[in-house]
Amino acid sequence: MDLDLTGRTIVVTGGTSGIGLATVRVLLGEGARVAFCGRDGERLDRVAADLAAVHGGDRVLARRCDVTSADEVAVFATAVGAWGGGLDALVNNAGQGRVSTFASTTDANWRAELDLKFFSQILPIRAFRPLLEESPVAAIVAVNSLLSYQPEPHMVCTSAARAGVQNLMKSLSVEFAPKIRVNTIVLGLIESGQWDRRFAARSDASVDRDTWFADLARSKHIPAGRLGKAEEVARAIAFLASPAASYVTGASLEVSGGVSRFA
Numbered sequence: 001m002d003l004d005l006t007g008r009t010i011v012v013t014g015g016t017s018g019i020g021l022a023t024v025r026v027l028l029g030e031g032a033r034v035a036f037c038g039r040d041g042e043r044l045d046r047v048a049a050d051l052a053a054v055h056g057g058d059r060v061l062a063r064r065c066d067v068t069s070a071d072e073v074a075v076f077a078t079a080v081g082a083w084g085g086g087l088d089a090l091v092n093n094a095g096q097g098r099v100s101t102f103a104s105t106t107d108a109n110w111r112a113e114l115d116l117k118f119f120s121q122i123l124p125i126r127a128f129r130p131l132l133e134e135s136p137v138a139a140i141v142a143v144n145s146l147l148s149y150q151p152e153p154h155m156v157c158t159s160a161a162r163a164g165v166q167n168l169m170k171s172l173s174v175e176f177a178p179k180i181r182v183n184t185i186v187l188g189l190i191e192s193g194q195w196d197r198r199f200a201a202r203s204d205a206s207v208d209r210d211t212w213f214a215d216l217a218r219s220k221h222i223p224a225g226r227l228g229k230a231e232e233v234a235r236a237i238a239f240l241a242s243p244a245a246s247y248v249t250g251a252s253l254e255v256s257g258g259v260s261r262f263a
């Protein structure tokens with residue numbers, strides 16, 4: 001199947017690590033031009049240089065941008081506009097989960113989490129929408145979590161915010177139709193920077209990486225028997241972002257190794 005991504009321009013937020021970086025790589029491999037952002041400028045420059053060495057500097061645009069800042073997102077959108085070539089897809093991936101129970105979540109934590117989860121979607125969508133509307137194949141892909149349907153008590157505010165994002169994207173898929181397709185990726189547990197950080201902070205430092213991740217998969221009852229790889233998510237994102245998914249909108253694609261219990 002041809003994803004028809006050659007020469008398309010795609011924005012990926014949070015493209016310097018984990019799922020976002022894997023998505024940037026897959027899209028570049030499919031021939032797209034990719035603009036991506038992150039907050040850590042040093043890592044951004046390093047990743048951009050690596051990608052440019054493999055795929056050519058003319059197909060890579062990296063900008064420092066915190067997606068919860070309207071001003072920074074507007075500057076990023078202006079840079080993408082000035083890059084030329086329009087915009088064919090926006091992948092809203094930037095973010096991370098918050099581990100906390102209702103008892104341990106302060107009002108400030110709630111506000112920060114709702115801000116991150118909602119505005120990491122709202123601000124880029126608002127800023128990039130004019131460019132997307134000029135494309136005949138426009139698509140938005142929101143990276144979301146199974147927590148939106150299967151909340152975990154130890155991630156109470158992330159779960160609630162994720163549910164709201166699912167709802168928001170469904171609304172946008174109707175409001176933006178037929179011009180822009182809007183879909184979500186619903187993730188289970190995926191090996192990435194987030195899980196690497198939790199592994200690094202493990203209580204028993206003598207446990208090696210393979211054992212720690214295998215125990216995690218067992219404890220979460222993942223039918224596939226392991227966590228997902230970032231590349232496995234990236235391929236699903238690339239499909240939804242591509243013209244190959246031309247009749248798919250308002251949908252959620254679950255990438256979870258079968259761990260969901262909601263359908």
Ligand code: NDP
Nearest residue numbers: 014016017018019038039040066067094095096190192193
């Ligand atoms: P990583 O930590 O590996 O990557 C996160 C990326 O997002 C980095 O590039 C980071 O760069 C960037 N980022 C984070 N916050 C911001 C911000 N405010 N503005 C701009 N960029 C930001 O995590 P994952 O790959 O695991 O996560 C990707 C997405 O998938 C996240 O939204 C996450 O919540 C979601 N997800 C992941 C799951 C998993 O199991 N891995 C499960 C469910 C959902 P920098 O820090 O430099 O800004």
